[in-house]
Amino acid sequence: MTAPLASLSPHSLAEIAALAEARKLPPVDSWHPARGGEIDIRIARDGSWYHEGDRIEREALVRLFSTILRRESDGGYVLVTPAEKLAIEVEDAPFVAVEMKSEAEGEARTLAFRLNTGDLVVAGPDHPLALKESREGPLPYLHVRGGLDALVGRAVYYELADLALAEDNSPLGLWSDGAFFALDPEQ
Template identity: 55%
Template sequence: MPYDPPPEMQDLSLAEIAGLVAARKLPPVEQWSPQAESDSHMRIATDGRWYHRDGLISRPAMVRLFASVLRREDDGRYALVTPFEKQWIEVEDAPLLAVEVKSEGNGEQRRLAFRLNTDELVVSGADRPLILRGSVDEPRPYLGLARGLEARIERSVYYDLVELALAEQPDGADDLASLPIWSDGACFRLDRISAA
């Protein structure tokens, strides 16, 4: 079955993006409990590239396929899961990257949609939170996803979010002591580091 990537985000409204997200059928990975386990000999590097036995997996369709059956286990390890087998995979940071953001609305009515490096579209909200780790000097932003996964938000996308939050600061506010940003009814702080 050929893969048709979603249209460019800037050409879509958030309602259209939300419709595409809802229509996406993912395997019910969270329902599978296979007994067989093995090592996949795969690794996802910090830069989002996938490797098998140190060889780069260069076909985007293969990465999308593997990402569709990836989950994080309760013990923090990552696995590729089918109904018959669980294969462990090494993840250096986050398994996915948020490479683009689109904002619609302002304040509490804002909705943020992200494009991942797999071309998946995700609308942030209470069940897909924005998370800030690292330090104030070196923030590491993430987007929470289904199945215990996260996408590291690329630096340029994070700066876009900060710019959106700064634009809504009250007139005359020049300190960065409070950088809230809303998405789909949930408020996130871009200035507050989360506990690991």
């Protein structure tokens, strides 16, 4: 497993998109093991992983687990291998978008995100940004893969809002990779 990027800033969007596209993940959607159960693993709202109440400090282990994470049709989350499927708890979204890079403006804009696990995601038709209602009001999420979303961290959301306000689209929102994403909770 290669080390994740420490920061998006020194890389072009083309490099980031190529890295995101090249990442090979296990085929968890095709694994349907007969053996299942639960494991005391919890992903907190801030993206921290816990095992039996203790925070998992090894980033490489969190990255590894994140590659075998799957969302089930009932909305639950599991860690799955060809031999076993174990249910885990996810407080909100399993990932957090912790950094963003933007290139160009208007319909030509591309937005790339780095997740807390080191994953890279370019917002677009396959990875939409959306506001979803929560107890705290509307919160921004980025679709990562297979029913798995990333909560857009507060600082990153403020960056998105600043860009959207500067562009003055109606409705308020941003383009990325040819798709428009409304960031106005009224829309």
